[in-house]
Amino acid sequence: MEFKTGRCGCGSLKYSAEGEPINSVFCYCKECQTHTGSDKWFGIWFPKNRFKITDGEFSVYSRKGDSGKDLNHIFCNNCGVTVCVEVTVGNFYSIAVSTLDENESINPSMALYAASAPSWAVFPAGLAKFDTLPPGMGE
Template sequence: MANGFSGGCLCGAVRYSCDGDPIMAGHCHCEDCRRSSGSGHSSHLAVPEGAVTMAGATTGYSRAADSGNLVTRHFCPTCGAAVYSTNPAMSGLVFLRASSLDDLEVFKPQMHVFAGRAASWDQPGGGLPSFEKMPPGMN
């Protein structure tokens, strides 16, 4: 993926481009991600903050996540689509929503986190490593 990738919200008012590849990609089953996604989990790609160029204003909502860290979720104020989140405990990274990608094949999941909180109808699978909470060194 030498040319990077791009994405944005449902209505197109918020767009981003990223130079380079994601450094991590996974599915999170914590309560915060479940509730904010409207499904059993949320899928994210972690990229260095300096590699992402954003266009368009977002609205942020901050809350302490299951990890205890304050997570700010950024979404489009027009269509409400979630685009990315930030977490001061993982400063320097932006967590892009996989659902916001223009090319969904960019997302190559590597793990499930907070698998211990997964809903009975959305259990981790796909042969990916599953972590009860966050993997060591990631919180």
Template sequence: MERRATCHCGQLLLRCTGEPSKVSLCHCFDCQRRTGSLFSVAAFFPRECVTVIAGTAKVFARASASGFDVAFHFCPECGSSLWWEPARMPHLAGVAAGAFEDSGFPVPEQAVWAEQRHTWLDLPLTEYARNPVKAPLKDADPD
């Protein structure tokens, strides 16, 4: 399967081949600031399956809440953060799930950094206080 992700203005275009290795929702404050929303949703693909096919990205690197650096690739025209490369998972690239314009995109498997989740937001996902190396806070399927 091939999917294409694009920034808001359309000048930056990615091709992602295959199915995502995982889809994850993140509640951390850094993702909240980056997206201007309550969370971000990332589709993680093997890095070799993500290719820029149009445009040029700018990069902003920062330490993440987990202590590992993350390099964010964004459009210099519209500012959309299209994909990122987490040092914690050097074999994967996270692509903004909303950039695929696909309402049938796979549902996130987990929610991470739930300790920073807005208290009124309740989602039917397995939650982890921080990263999934710890036990989940709640399981979406209690049976």
């Protein structure tokens, strides 16, 4: 089985994810812009039972998603980098692609909350775009 590994900015918080992600997503919601300092969060999604923190100390910042369920940001106690967000409504983790040890081979499969994107955001040609979430997702 293939494992994807990654780490925070200072390298002390490490994680491992098993197998292939169930989704690969650009999220342009306002919260993701604030947390990344960018136009979007690029996340790959792994079911909770295929993801684990393998080393380091972290804290959790919880906020409510549009579903009303918690989104739990897991960030390094030392450098503050968020390595993943637990999406409780879907029982998965969204791993920050920017924190993967190897991310060259990863491409997005859809853009969420595209209606909230800043006017200067550039979308890859052909990428499926949704103003908020695709029908049926997040309910």
